[in-house]
Amino acid sequence: MKLISWNVNGLRAVMRKMDFLSYLKDEDADIVCLQETKIQDGQVDLEPEGYHVYWNYAEKKGYSGTAVFSKQKPLKVMYGIGIEEHDQEGRVITLEFENMYVMTVYTPNAKRGLERIDYRLQWEEALLAFILELDKKKPVILCGDLNVAHQEIDLKNPKANRNNAGFSDQEREAFTRFLEAGFIDSFRYLYPDLEGAYSWWSYRAGARDRNIGWRLDYFVVSERLKGQIEDAKISAQVLGSDHCPVELTINI
Structure with missing residues (x-):
């Protein structure tokens, strides 16, 4: 099974570019997951042949939002995590x-100066509780822009970015707790020492051409699936967003 995850940073913008x-x-x-679609219902006419399509829109226009395209029709679709405070941004x-x-999953950004860090950590705790309940029933494959570079190897300039949003001690520790709860970062599982592997680059100063980036996009899977992971890729050659797609091939 092949899965793709991509923060498109505005689906309409991507569709104009490619x-x-x-x-x-x-x-x-088999499954394509999108984050930061930034659309409302009816703003995009997109029905890919062969896919069942599911959207979760933010209440705020032009903000956040997620989508999933799946060849196989699921047994059930759930939107959000069942907590109103956390389910308004799609x-x-x-x-x-x-x-x-x-x-x-499109994890909230802690923002400049970590002004949203308290909410971000509340979100992390609630999301993990939701995932652990699912994991009791069946293994979980979670993907998306998790807005954290977990280790120093996951961004170009770790020392200069220490405690900036996406590389704060709090966010990194929250991701560590997530993995310790029984999950695998599929890319690092296969490529623990690979440097220069990034999925997001600032639009400023030619960062992408110079590969000054961060790895913010993940496929995280229940630990009991680790033996079924066949490959994990970062498709840096795909343009259209400040993020690039990431991919997981798994035998399931």
């Missing part, structure tokens, strides 16, 4: 299949 339907057809993934969609759950 032939998005051709991209989906060429990749031929950040989570969960698809239940016979032998697994697949989740797309």
Whole structure:
């Protein structure tokens, strides 16, 4: 099974920059998860052939939002995590299949000066509790922009960015707790020492051309699936957003 996750940073903008339907057809993934779609219901006419399509829109226009395209129709679709405070920004969609759950997640940014760090940590705690309940029933494949570079290897300039949003001690520790609860960062599981592997680059100062980036986009899977992971990729050659797609191939 091939899964793709991509923070498109505005789906309409991506569709103006590239032939998005051709991209989906060429990749031929079983499931495609999007984050930061920044659309409301009816703003995009997109029904890829062969896919069931699910959207979660933020209440605030032009903000956040997620989507999932799945070749197989799920048994059930859940929007959000069941907590009103955390479900107003369209950040989570969960698809239940016979032998697994697949989740797309767009984690809140702690923002400049960590002004939203308290909310971010509340979100992390609530999300983990939600995931652990799912994991009791079936293994979980979670993907998305998790807005954290976990280790120093996961960004170009760790010392200069220490305690900035996305590389604060609090956010990194929260991700460590997530993994310690029984989950695997699929990319680092396969490539523990690979440097220069990033999925986000600032639009400023030619950062992408110079590969001055961060790895913020992940496929995290229940630990009991680790032996079924076949490959994990970062598709840095795919343009259209300040993030690039990440990919997981898993035998499930």
